[in-house]
Amino acid sequence: MPHPPIGAIDCDIHPAVPNLKALLPYLDDHWRDMVVQRGVHELDSISYxxxxxxTARPDWKPELGKAGQDLGRLQKEALDGFQTKFAICNCLYGVQLLYTEDMAYAFARAVNDWMVSEWLDKDERLRASIVVPPQNPDYAAAEIERMSNDRRFVQVLMLVMDEMPLGRRRYWPIYRAAERCGLPIGIHAGSAYRHPVTSVGWPTYYAEDSAAQSQAFQTTLTSLITEGVFAEFPDLKVVFLESGFAWLPSHLWRLGKFWRGLRMETPWVDRHPLEIAKDHLRLTIQPSDAPPKPEDLEKLINHFDSDEMLLFSSDYPHWHYEGTNAIPNGISEALTNKMCYDNPLKTYPRLKEAVT
Amino acid sequence: MSVETIGKASATMPANQKLVIADCDIHPSPKSVEKEIFPFLEKRWRDHYQTYGMLLRQPYQAGPAYPKGQPDAARRDAYGPNGEKPGSDLEFMRKHHLDRYNIELGVLNPLKSGQGLQNPDFAAAYCKAINDWQIAEWTSKEARLKGSVCLPYEDAILSAKEIERRAGDPNFIQAFMLIRTSEPLGNRRYWPIFNACVEANLPLAVHAFGFGGTPVTGGGWPSYYTEDMVGHSQSAQSLVTSMVMEGVFERWPELKLIIVEAGFAWAPALSWRLDRIWAQNREELLHVKRPPSEYMADHIWYTTQPFEEPDRRGHLKDIFEWIGWEKLLFATDYPHWDFDDPTRIPLPRATDEQKQSFFIDNARSLYGV
Known part of the structure; x- marks a missing residue:
């Protein structure tokens, strides 16, 4: 695998909340009391x-604590390591998994304020996604409005498996707010675990949970398109994070076939799903599910019929490759450049703005 | 293939067309449960049927929670001359389907077969009756048609008994179940089924749909029938993942699995992804000795309806080559609306040999007929 060119834009890195204590300064008195009095445990998802x-590449894993919790190491290993111009921080602390929606709202706000003070203010190369509580889309929309004034927030972050498929109209206040603020919706692998991760029940092995993520992205894309999210929000972009990408063309062929046969059911879907996806969907490249042979990846890339959909990501500190070889073999230099520069800049217009 | 092209298809079929066809997914229905199925049910279960009906893990007493695109999801031209239900009249099926497309082998996959019923004893009794009915009404009357052993699969012990009962019976060429089980199919509770299939030398066909009660997405229930239909391929991917990761193919190296009506173009991408995940989690998966892609290549066949249709046929050629022409089986899904017409599917450019293998030879060698 080749490494990305100098000055690439890294669309998925993961600074870690070291522990709940680190968020206490960002919670109000009530929630600080609740955390202490009730002995609220860490919100670390079983997804990782x-x-x-x-969860952590061996050479990126500290002796103590979590990979990605230390600014100095993240600067050295992710930002200097890949020589990135910008890196987008997607914090995976599990606030979306809570059952209490006001607790989730309080923690989401704390995570975002923590992100500003502990990360964005400390390195000009960092950008971030707004963590929202999907448990209550009105709260989520309010949090988007609150944080979007800080232009270093370039995206809204959700998990691919929630209470309902993400196209459902219940979530539309989130998309409305994001579109109004010019922010894409970043949908990351992971689940609130309200339902079994597979449509055939709970699996036995962790490896199956990992595998199930790409099926969840497929059904989520189906949902976003059939529900009419992109008809209602024509300026909205969705970025799939840690989704894999090899599954996309064949999924769109199948979705397109059923759309042709059943389009009377969803008349607002007025174009082939492939065309909708080309305009609205972006996918990060790590973890790569590319075929092992470069010539097969070239064929697969042709199936996309677009060079605008893929975005470079290191997925630091998760372990998928060694060194800085984050670009799968078989991706042309031209496409590598589009993935690393042009596509991220088009997807995240705020990256073009000077830091204020 | 859309409904309105069917008439044209037969008109344009060359008169000298010699290609013989195996259709690996035909859905027969009884004209009337009382008349055709009841003779094979004990009184207790006839009474049960009359009193409680068919209770599945779904909300309505009859009919799907996602209404189909047309009544019974059937082609509108598939009703018999006297209004017989689609797929219920052998004489009409012969003319309308078997003769018309030169079908030499038709695999019967009954759908309302008692599979997934909440009461496991009723499920077993009903499946057994459906299997008896396949012989009485179909395979004994038409040599081109072969039956499927419908399994009450949520109870693996009862399923294994049904497989043993039919072992060696030339009326049946596969064991049959639905994809959406209540737990992933590789789970140990289902292992007696695989053992029985291997003992009886029957491939296991797993067809789209099912009544496991779990939402078709990991994120809950979707809104539309379209999503339910597209979702069968995600269910199939989860099923394959489970079978591989639980070590089923390692334990039963002779087991043959057929994925029916759940797509096929997803298989290469899944195999690449599973290989990486397996490589990274070897210590969790000590019982999985080989890369998942190898088990998939050795053990899994796919029926192609509903045929994936990229704009460029060359793209599908890549998929056929990645999977292997010898693992793909033609199927029509007769009499359902999303029927694939063998003369009209956008098959990738192929040699005569490849066409022959896809339309007939793969099925012959898989089923040994």
Whole structure:
């Protein structure tokens, strides 16, 4: 795997909340009391077990604490390591998993304020996604409005598996706010675990949970398109984070076939889903599910019929490759450049603005 | 293939067309449960049916929670001359389908077969009756048609008994179940099924749909029938993942799995992804000795209806080559609306040999007929 060119834009890195204590300064008195009195535990999702291979690359893993919790190491390993111009921070602390919506709102606000003070203010190369509580879309929209004035927030972050498929109209206040603020919706692998991660029930192995993420992205894309999210919000872009990308063309062929046969059911879907996806969907490249042979990846890339959909991501500190070789073999230099510069700049217009 | 092209298709079929076809997914229905199925049910279960109906893990007593695009999801031209239900009249099926497309082998996959019923004893009794009915009404009367052993699959012990009962019976060429089980199919509770299939030398066909009660997405229930239909391919991917990761193919190296009506173009991407995940989690998966892609290549066949249709046929050629022409089986899904017409599917450019293997030879060698 080749490494990205100098000055690339890294669309998915993960600074870690070291522990709940680190958020206490960003909670109001009530919630600070609740955390202490009730002994609220860490909000670490089972999506990334602490010592699972994927969670931290061995050379990026500290002796103590979590990979990605230390600014100095993240600067050295992710920003200097890949020589990136900008890197977008997607904080995966599990506030979306809580059942209490006002608690989730309080923690989401704390995470965003923590992001500003502990990360964005400390390195000009960092940008971030706004963490929102999907448990209550009105709260989520309010949080988008609150944070969007800080132009270093370039995206809204959700998890791919929530209470309902993400196209459902319940979530539309989130999309309305994001579109109004010029922010894409970043949908990251992970689940609130309201339902089994597969449509055939709970799996046995962690490896199956990992595999199930790409099926969840497929059904989520189906939902976003059939529900008419992109008809209602024509300026909205959605970025799939840690989704894999090899599944996309064949999924759109299948969705397109059923759209042709059943379009009377969703008359607002007025174009082939492939065309809608080309305009509205972007996908990050790590973890890559590319075929092992470069010539097969070239064929697969042709199936996309677009060079605008893929975005470079290192997925630091998750473990998918060694060194800085984050670009799968078989991606042309021209496409690499589009993935690393042009596509991110088009997807995230705020990246073009000077830091204020 | 859309409904309105059917008439044209037969008109344009060359008169000298010699291609013989295996249709690996035909759905027969009884004209009347009382008349055709009841003779094979004990009184207890006939009474149960009359009193409680068919209780599945779905909300309505009859009919799907996502209304279909047309009544019974059937082609509008598939009703018999006297209004017989689509797929219920052998004489009409012969003319309308088997003769018309030169079908030499038609695999019967009954759908309202008792599979997934909440009461496992009723499920077993009903499946057994459906299997008896396939012989009585179909395979004994038409040599081109072969039956499927419908399994009450949520109870693996009862399923294994049904497989044993039909072992060696030339009326049946596969064991049959639905994809959306209540737990992933590789789970140990289902293992007696695989053992019985191997013992009886029957491939296991797993068809789209099912009544496991779990939402078709990991994020809950979608709104539209379109989503339910597209979702079968995600269910199939989860099923394959489970079978591989649980080590089913390692334990039963002779097991043959057929994915029916759930797409096929997804398989290469899934195999690449699973190989990476397997490589990274070897310590969790000590019982999975080989890369998942190898098990998939050795053990899984796919029926192609509903045929994926990219704008460029060359793209589908890549998919056929990645999967292997020898693992793809033609199917029509007769009499359903999303029927694939063998003369009209956008098959990638192929040699005569490849066409022959896809339309007939793969099925012959898989089923040994």
């Amino acid at each position: 077990p602490k010592n699972a291979p994927v």
